[in-house]
Amino acid sequence: MERYWNKEIETMSREDMKKLQDERLVAQVKHVYENVEYYRNLMDEKGVKPEDIKSTEDLHKLPFLTKADLRDAYPYGLLAKPLSECVRIQSTSGTTGRRVVAFYTQHDIDLWEDCCARAITAVGGTNEDVCQVCYGYGLFTGGPGLNGGSHKVGCLTLPMSSGNTERQIQFMRDLGSTILCCTPSYASYIGETLHDMGYTTDDIKLKAGIFGAEPWTEEMRKSIEKSLGIKAYDIYGLTETSGPGVSFECSEQTGMHINEDHFIPEIINPETGEVLPDGEVGELVFTSITKEAFPLLRYRTRDLCVLSRKKCSCGRTLIKMSKPMGRSDDMLIIRGVNVFPSQIETVLIEQGYAPNYLIEVDRVNHSDTLDISVEMNPEQSEDGLKENEKSLAEAVKKMLGISPRVHLVQPKSITRSEGKAVRVIDRRKLHD
Numbered sequence: 001m002e003r004y005w006n007k008e009i010e011t012m013s014r015e016d017m018k019k020l021q022d023e024r025l026v027a028q029v030k031h032v033y034e035n036v037e038y039y040r041n042l043m044d045e046k047g048v049k050p051e052d053i054k055s056t057e058d059l060h061k062l063p064f065l066t067k068a069d070l071r072d073a074y075p076y077g078l079l080a081k082p083l084s085e086c087v088r089i090q091s092t093s094g095t096t097g098r099r100v101v102a103f104y105t106q107h108d109i110d111l112w113e114d115c116c117a118r119a120i121t122a123v124g125g126t127n128e129d130v131c132q133v134c135y136g137y138g139l140f141t142g143g144p145g146l147n148g149g150s151h152k153v154g155c156l157t158l159p160m161s162s163g164n165t166e167r168q169i170q171f172m173r174d175l176g177s178t179i180l181c182c183t184p185s186y187a188s189y190i191g192e193t194l195h196d197m198g199y200t201t202d203d204i205k206l207k208a209g210i211f212g213a214e215p216w217t218e219e220m221r222k223s224i225e226k227s228l229g230i231k232a233y234d235i236y237g238l239t240e241t242s243g244p245g246v247s248f249e250c251s252e253q254t255g256m257h258i259n260e261d262h263f264i265p266e267i268i269n270p271e272t273g274e275v276l277p278d279g280e281v282g283e284l285v286f287t288s289i290t291k292e293a294f295p296l297l298r299y300r301t302r303d304l305c306v307l308s309r310k311k312c313s314c315g316r317t318l319i320k321m322s323k324p325m326g327r328s329d330d331m332l333i334i335r336g337v338n339v340f341p342s343q344i345e346t347v348l349i350e351q352g353y354a355p356n357y358l359i360e361v362d363r364v365n366h367s368d369t370l371d372i373s374v375e376m377n378p379e380q381s382e383d384g385l386k387e388n389e390k391s392l393a394e395a396v397k398k399m400l401g402i403s404p405r406v407h408l409v410q411p412k413s414i415t416r417s418e419g420k421a422v423r424v425i426d427r428r429k430l431h432d
């Protein structure tokens with residue numbers, strides 16, 4: 001089965017894609033320079049004029065934009081279209097005090113939904129499918145983005161939003177949902193609830209899931225695929241660039257194709273800003289070349305990943321990004337060692353535990369402490385608890401090089417997530 005939403009773009013030759021990007025970039029830089037005083041000032045400070053940008057080779061000449069710029073320019077300072085032409089905003093939750101408000105014209109919504117339609121088609125979605133969207137609706141981009149994409153593909157769309165998990169399963173069963181869209185942590189919770197309700201994967205018709213909005217490991221993928229009896233695909237995006245659909249996974253499940261006709265990716269050294277070659281790990285930077293209302297140029301995502309141009313078996317020629325291994329600001333430095341929560345998740349699942357865990361970091365007597373609470377499996381007895389904790393701690397030490405304190409806690413005692421999971425509490429920040 002051919003699984004392209006826009007075959008011409010998704011399988012375009014590199015040469016044609018570059019031409020398209022060059023044209024769009026030149027026009028976009030002009031649009032931004034003329035309409036966004038904030039970015040014009042940044043360009044002027046760097047001594048760059050729109051005429052200096054003739055192709056993607058000149059991209060590196062442009063100044064970066066960061067979240068700090070978004071904060072400075074909040075709320076209207078980066079708007080490139082009159083409000084009369086804007087039809088929608090979306091926003092991040094702002095729980096960390098870093099609220100982002102993004103603006104859309106109708107054209108922007110169309111292209112965003114188109115990106116999500118590509119993602120749904122890539123997992124095999126057609127107008128025969130029933131697509132259950134359990135990302136949050138409202139200001140969060142997950143629900144509206146996948147909802148729009150699902151409409152475009154012509155799936156019967158179930159705009160569930162997140163929460164009320166038993167009702168999710170009831171709808172899933174009654175309406176025969178075939179595609180599930182939510183965060184991986186919520187997918188895991190839905191799988192657990194399905195089994196708690198006494199059902200098996202034979203009682204549902206799901207075939208694929210489109211999961212993103214938070215980091216998740218290959219081990220988590222296998223665990224979800226098993227509990228829901230599906231193929232689990234990754235999807236990536238951020239509010240600043242529209243929302244989900246900046247990149248999406250295909251049948252090969254080895255990274256996400258970036259919709260390069262809309263977003264030009266670069267990987268940079270997060271410390272120096274230097275552009276790194278494909279294949280090196282660094283911070284992902286996006287230049288949006290088609291958005292009208294909120295067209296960010298060289299936006300630093302803080303997500304760390306690798307780009308690859310290796311030929312993909314699905315036939316798409318779009319460049320691929322690896323699963324982000326976390327945000328540069330999510331990385332924990334514990335006793336001088338760089339630790340990504342995803343490394344801990346990998347060990348826990350490999351050792352046979354469900355992905356219900358909490359990482360707590362603190363500083364006691366000037367020394368960092370790392371505590372990992374993970375739920376016992378229901379069949380595990382309390383008898384060998386200490387030994388099990390010890391062997392898990394050893395497995396983590398082997399991966400990270402530092403020793404944690406591991407606590408095996410009662411099943412279902414760790415709060416489940418219906419959206420983006422909170423897996424890390426870093427109390428050191430409270431002392432600083």
Ligand code: DLL
Nearest residue numbers: 142212213214215235236237238239243244324327
């Ligand atoms: O999370 C958009 C989204 C919705 C993506 C639904 C996918 C599905 P924000 O709330 O602005 O937007 O958060 C963006 O989430 O910079 C990454 O750090 C993280 N993120 C998003 N997708 C993934 C993913 C939405 N597939 C931030 N893997 C991004 C890892 C992800 N991290």
